[in-house]
Amino acid sequence: MVKESGMGGRLGKMLLLAALTVVLALAGEGDAHISRCFKRELPVEPDPEFSSGVAKFSLQLFRRLAEQALAQEESLFVSPYSVWSSLCLAYLGSNGKTKRELADALRLSGKSNAYVNWKFLDEMLTDETNRRSGANFVTMNKGYFSNTLQLDSCLQKSLPELEVLDFSQASEAASVVNGDVEATTQGKIKDFLDPLLLSRANFILLNAIFFKGEWEFKFKPEDTTPKPFRVSPGREVGPIPMMTQTGEFKYAVNTPLGAKVLELPYADSNYSMYLLLPSSEAEGTAEVLSQLSKRNLETSLSMLQDASVSVQLPKFSLSTTIRNQLMTTLQDMGIKDLFSQQADLVGFTVSQPLSVDETVHKATVEVTEEGTVAAAATGLAGIRVVPQQFVLDRPFVFLILNRVVGLPVMAGVFVTPPTS
Template identity: 25%
Template structure:
């Protein structure tokens, strides 16, 4: 299973004349962010809540007044700057430390400045030392050259395999760009056998056939629960050789809409879902599950301005309201937060992928998880329940 790259871009323009553990923070807004983002698309999406959260930490480090307060409420950030920085460092160190065999995960932060845009030395030092960002200066008056140089630098410094993270349009009117690029690749702990993949129908929420998919298949003892508070079935597919990273598939019960599942997340968290899976394992041990999941690839390129508006972040986008007094003496505001992401889900696990054939005799008697209608998915770091990638699969294609 491969999760490719995501780029998040924050563009700054010149104006024209709760008491929770820090590791809870990325998780708490992840589902809300996915929900509001899918409203701006066709509902078939992938985003990186952790990548977006990382970027917005960089934005918050320069924000003041109401601009910071709104970011603080939306992303559940502490008021104290030192607490923000220390909590950010602690969480990223945990999430981005994949000792798991079969998992690679990198996250890079970049700040690109126009050559005539002056930022305070204190802010530059802070984003370099505390936000671990690379700061580069380019001539934004030549946006094509600036984009080419920036993309070359991102590729050279290991910022993932995504090409053309930045475009000339990103530089054309901007003064500063803050970019996060995150890349994840994971091999299933229990891989699928390609010979078991077959073309099968895929349905909408009303169980009307809307297309076909390459449906991967296996029978294996994997974490599975019927989470009644969500009105959904939950399946966990671990990565690699330990219990640090996994992918959760959330399949609504028949005749239950994805929108209803989202509403149910108001009373049950992903941490609760994770605990339910663990409790069921302790109570009944792992049992063989008959699993059918589409092989799929999704790409998303979306402006997050409106989703962030829906989460209560307004002022940073308006010239007359934005406050970034820690960044520069100039009056600046955010023109756009652009998010680009890809996800690629395949049978890949190891070179030898014949593990499932041992269990074929149990097909009739085993519980079944068949993702042949719209479902949610989350790639998480389990010790903090941090959502690294998440989205919705709802538009079937043969992949």
């Protein structure tokens, strides 16, 4: 894992997985015709259990990546849902063993089912962007293919996510991709793709995630003070800016996750950040990660109760770029054929064998005092009971979760403050 921008690495046929700050919604123009591509009728209604499989994959992937980061004493921020979405797009063009392995790992039961439920899930996650809300979540899925490939005509007509570019004109093609990214990130990410990489690639499958949330109960900037951070027992770094407020929050102790859990809701939305502070400082986040499963998370969240809590949370920005480590982790999770010369992606094209030999995942998060309900924070300060102390001055896990579908769209482990 590295904290850097730009792209490089191995050349050749590639799949790019990315979680970026991108604002571009999915279009659904091809829904009426997609069933012909998969030779099966589309389901009439979405499967209510579909998001459960996505959540299981997401937590498993995050747990594995976080354990690797923890071993290196590095913080981590990722969007498992972004990775899942990129692989789901790959699944729609896969066959044979490649398709079976993707289906098993992603918890999918067929292309028609996957397509309809993926679309529905995206709509559920992004629905709140259509009205005033303190949380803004948008996802973009895009497949850029070289014009030297003969794409499957049915998929090309039915999937608006697929676009053909002249990769031999690398600068122009990169300008298209980078323009999509820059425009939709409001200029926050520029020159994402190196033209030299495009000149040697055949296709790119890209997913981008944007999330911005404003706290329902904001932290007052004047209450942010520098305090030390204990990376491990007896070892302090810093000081770092620590945000502070006291109020009534949903809070639980002695959970199956081996952590105290606090919910920080985003204003007028179905999104919350859940902070998982290890119950035992000695065992730390390693114990929390070892217990992080969908069942344990659901049980822990069901234990949340209103309580007066004094919260101290670091103010931080965190960016993570994961390259081939993502590939090896996905291989360990059973997705092997996709990354081999035997990869079967003839659902996209039969003109030339396609394989994947590079992955990139990039995600950023910024946690600050800002919120939208100033009066609420002021009013809650006068509670007359002795508040619980929830001080995140040592390593912790955090999840950004949509409460309606029960899906963690982004997740992180804060091990040590960023150096810059």
